[in-house]
Amino acid sequence: MDLLGILAQLVLDASASWLRMFIALGISVALGFGIGVLAATSRNAERVLLPVVDVLQTIPILAFFPFAIFVFVVILPGYIGINAAVIFLIITSMIWNIIFGVYESVKTLPNEFLEVARLYHFDLWTKLRGIYMPASFPRMVEQSMLSWSIGLFYLVTSEIFSIGNLRYSVTYGIGSGLVGLAAQGIGNYLLGLAVFIVFVIGTRLLFFKPLEDYSTRYTRLHAKPGMRSYEKALMDIIGMGMKTRYAKRIGVVAKDIRVLRKGTTGTAIRTVPVAPKPSQDMGRIAYSAIGLVALAAAAYIIVTNPTLLGYEKLVIPALGASFIRVWGAFAVISAISVPVCVYFIFISKRSQHYLLLFQILASIPATVLLPLIAQSLHGNGELVAFAVFMLSGIWYMIFGMAASTRTIPQSVFEVKRLFGVKGIYAWRKVYLKALLPGFITGAITGIAAEWNASIVAEYFTTSGISASASGSAVISSVGTGIGKLLDTSILPGGLGLGLMIIALLNIVVMILLLNTFVWRKAYRNVAKAYG
Amino acid sequence: MNMISVEDVTFAMEGSDTNIIDGVSFKINKGEFVSIVGPSGCGKSTILRIIAGLIPPSSGRVRVMGRGIEGPSKKLSFVFQDFALLPWLTNIENVKIGLNLSELSEDEKDKKASELLDRFGLSGFETYYPNVLSGGMKQRVGIARAVASDPQILLMDEPFSSLDELTAETLRSDIVYMLENKNISVNSVIMVTHNVEEAVQLSDKIIVLSNKPTKVKKILSIKTGRPRDKRAASFMETMDLVYAELAK
Ligand SMILES: Nc1ncnc2c1ncn2[C@@H]1O[C@H](COP(=O)(O)OP(=O)(O)O)[C@@H](O)[C@H]1O
Ligand SMILES: [Mg+2]
Numbered sequence: 001m002d003l004l005g006i007l008a009q010l011v012l013d014a015s016a017s018w019l020r021m022f023i024a025l026g027i028s029v030a031l032g033f034g035i036g037v038l039a040a041t042s043r044n045a046e047r048v049l050l051p052v053v054d055v056l057q058t059i060p061i062l063a064f065f066p067f068a069i070f071v072f073v074v075i076l077p078g079y080i081g082i083n084a085a086v087i088f089l090i091i092t093s094m095i096w097n098i099i100f101g102v103y104e105s106v107k108t109l110p111n112e113f114l115e116v117a118r119l120y121h122f123d124l125w126t127k128l129r130g131i132y133m134p135a136s137f138p139r140m141v142e143q144s145m146l147s148w149s150i151g152l153f154y155l156v157t158s159e160i161f162s163i164g165n166l167r168y169s170v171t172y173g174i175g176s177g178l179v180g181l182a183a184q185g186i187g188n189y190l191l192g193l194a195v196f197i198v199f200v201i202g203t204r205l206l207f208f209k210p211l212e213d214y215s216t217r218y219t220r221l222h223a224k225p226g227m228r229s230y231e232k233a234l235m236d237i238i239g240m241g242m243k244t245r246y247a248k249r250i251g252v253v254a255k256d257i258r259v260l261r262k263g264t265t266g267t268a269i270r271t272v273p274v275a276p277k278p279s280q281d282m283g284r285i286a287y288s289a290i291g292l293v294a295l296a297a298a299a300y301i302i303v304t305n306p307t308l309l310g311y312e313k314l315v316i317p318a319l320g321a322s323f324i325r326v327w328g329a330f331a332v333i334s335a336i337s338v339p340v341c342v343y344f345i346f347i348s349k350r351s352q353h354y355l356l357l358f359q360i361l362a363s364i365p366a367t368v369l370l371p372l373i374a375q376s377l378h379g380n381g382e383l384v385a386f387a388v389f390m391l392s393g394i395w396y397m398i399f400g401m402a403a404s405t406r407t408i409p410q411s412v413f414e415v416k417r418l419f420g421v422k423g424i425y426a427w428r429k430v431y432l433k434a435l436l437p438g439f440i441t442g443a444i445t446g447i448a449a450e451w452n453a454s455i456v457a458e459y460f461t462t463s464g465i466s467a468s469a470s471g472s473a474v475i476s477s478v479g480t481g482i483g484k485l486l487d488t489s490i491l492p493g494g495l496g497l498g499l500m501i502i503a504l505l506n507i508v509v510m511i512l513l514l515n516t517f518v519w520r521k522a523y524r525n526v527a528k529a530y531g
Numbered sequence: 532m533n534m535i536s537v538e539d540v541t542f543a544m545e546g547s548d549t550n551i552i553d554g555v556s557f558k559i560n561k562g563e564f565v566s567i568v569g570p571s572g573c574g575k576s577t578i579l580r581i582i583a584g585l586i587p588p589s590s591g592r593v594r595v596m597g598r599g600i601e602g603p604s605k606k607l608s609f610v611f612q613d614f615a616l617l618p619w620l621t622n623i624e625n626v627k628i629g630l631n632l633s634e635l636s637e638d639e640k641d642k643k644a645s646e647l648l649d650r651f652g653l654s655g656f657e658t659y660y661p662n663v664l665s666g667g668m669k670q671r672v673g674i675a676r677a678v679a680s681d682p683q684i685l686l687m688d689e690p691f692s693s694l695d696e697l698t699a700e701t702l703r704s705d706i707v708y709m710l711e712n713k714n715i716s717v718n719s720v721i722m723v724t725h726n727v728e729e730a731v732q733l734s735d736k737i738i739v740l741s742n743k744p745t746k747v748k749k750i751l752s753i754k755t756g757r758p759r760d761k762r763a764a765s766f767m768e769t770m771d772l773v774y775a776e777l778a779k
Contacts, residue, residue, distance in 0.1 A: 115609070119583065119603045119609055120603075120631040134617070428711050
């Protein structure tokens with residue numbers, strides 16, 4: 001194929017993918033707004049919705065993807081079914097941020113505004129249109145940008161997912177397109193990657209930037225002279241490619257992306273799943289209730305159907321193997337991200353530049369890089385899986401820690417300087433302590449992201465699929481793992497739906513147990529210590 | 532004529548047994564400017580919101596022109612300390628909120644809102660957002676919104692306390708003008724304030740509240756006509772009286 005043909009194909013692929021993303025974003029915003037407003041305005045709804053949303057966002061949604069495909073493809077004709085499944089999956093990754101954003105905006109509305117609404121007898125529609133919608137609009141835009149980054153990971157992943165599968169696959173998509181190009185050689189693949197990144201930046205400039213400008217129109221006095229319009233920023237981005245020195249280039253990218261990303265916090269982080277205080281007891285009860293229901297369902301299914309007992313024998317070792325990979329990768333991530341954060345947040349004078357660099361890197365989904373990773377690791381399955389785990393989890397940790405240090409008053413650092421606190425003492429008494437809350441929130445979301453990645457990483461390392469999914473590189477299979485199990489269960493010759501449901505139930509129970517006994521406790525201790 | 536009667540009103544937060552307001556009664560007549568003063572946190576804002584129908588009393592009742600109240604009514608309007616302008620609406624749209632219940636057509640609402648802004652010296656700022664305005668201008672928009680629906684009673688919760696003294700003085704005379712002008716619907720004003728001089732300068736009646744428990748300590752009547760000379764001996768005397776009550 002000639003270059004133009006490849007480009008045309010890529011643009012077509014990316015457009016199809018972006019159409020899926022926009023549909024998912026539209027649905028997420030509409031649903032997220034409704035649920036967020038409901039949770040913020042009705043005490044009863046708040047009690048039910050918050051814990052449920054809280055639980056749902058820590059469950060590796062991707063685990064449900066093979067199941068979702070299965071269901072959607074059964075219900076809907078193949079072509080629509082697979083697209084519905086992909087869109088559904090993206091929604092499940094996008095919506096939580098938006099719900100929390102709307103919830104917080106409405107919750108923090110000045111009481112006087114609601115009194116105005118009551119004084120002048122606003123009906124429901126006027127209240128939605130006149131107060132809740134404009135009040136949550138800025139946060140919705142901000143959270144949508146975050147959701148977009150997270151959604152891209154799911155988009156690419158789910159598109160690639162559908163490839164190895166003969167029964168259902170997306171016809172057009174940048175994820176599948178990239179894999180196809182990788183099979184033709186590294187040059188074509190890099191071209192595809194470039195198109196992908198152009199689409200990412202283009203969306204930011206042409207879609208989100210105007211929305212962002214609109215959402216802050218009433219907080220600006222006048223359009224400040226010297227403030228760049230998005231066309232100007234676009235010109236800068238194009239012009240930046242001509243700068244020669246690499247170091248200089250990073251600086252320019254950072255500066256421009258700051259224009260692009262103004263107001264957002266870390267690209268790849270979900271909002272931290274901390275249940276607001278009043279609902280904590282309810283949260284625990286809801287956790288226990290959902291856990292018990294899941295346990296009871298699992299027990300019932302297993303007891304009434306003895307063949308399923310055999311499935312458990314497959315599932316538990318698989319879950320164990322994945323568990324070791326996830327937490328092993330987490331240990332390495334921690335060992336890297338903590339010093340990195342201490343350096344770039346507290347020590348470096350260029351914190352902002354590093355943050356922006358990380359934000360750019362984080363907006364490239366790990367799965368897009370899979371062919372590169374596979375090639376550089378010589379197709380070793382375990383190593384590839386490990387790399388994907390790390391790339392998926394590390395940004396949550398870094399951005400989590402960065403976000404948590406933003407609220408530290410400047411005076412803390414002045415005290416440190418005044419009293420000459422330095423060296424190991426500074427690490428122990430200032431840096432690590434300052435990072436701890438962010439470390440925990442980052443760990444919660446990062447490990448959830450790793451579990452999601454396990455479904456992907458182990459899938460690609462499943463023999464028979466790897467050749468088609470990773471382009472040219474053949475990746476060896478991982479021994480066993482929950483992702484591999486889920487993926488293979490619905491392949492032709494797999495053990496089928498029963499095994500899949502058992503595996504899902506096991507995952508949910510495990511996550512709930514970890515949430516209750518590890519994370520909640522850790523969070524409570526930190527909250528107690530930090531007031 | 533009796534405009535408002537507050538009859539033995541008590542109020543406690545939901546689920547708490549300590550009363551924030553503990554049996555408060557007073558009456559307000561047509562044409563009166565009434566101030567409520569009292570220590571900070573004693574429940575002044577709460578009483579005003581109960582009168583406005585924004586929160587229900589725990590016991591007792593409020594009657595507006597002889598009738599019990601169910602919720603906010605068109606007869607009363609409210610001016611907030613921090614203006615409570617919706618930041619995402621332009622100034623004219625904010626004033627039009629006051630006309631939400633009116634039968635006027637959209638064009639007529641625009642016309643009326645624009646006239647009101649003009650009357651308060653804000654013509655030319657119709658399509659700006661409140662955030663470009665100074666505090667005094669914002670409160671004018673707030674007052675324009677409050678009087679847009681032609682209410683008879685104006686409730687004001689520390690309306691001038693976040694403004695500079697010069698601006699506050701102009702707005703005070705605007706309010707008095709509206710109260711005394713027969714062509715303008717407003718015929719009674721209740722103002723919560725912690726500024727004793729302001730209360731003595733404007734009020735026909737000053738209601739002094741006590742704290743813990745919150746009760747009516749004293750109701751002072753001032754008979755001299757407005758405008759009042761702040762340096763007059765009688766003015767000073769009245770102020771001393773109010774301070775003495777507050778300190779008691
Ligand atoms: N939303 C609330 N929650 C708990 N306490 C409140 C709330 N609003 C008011 N209070 C309490 O009620 C009392 C009266 O408040 P307020 O009417 O605002 O007083 P004032 O306007 O006289 O300063 C205060 O002691 C305050 O602490
Ligand atoms: Mg008050």
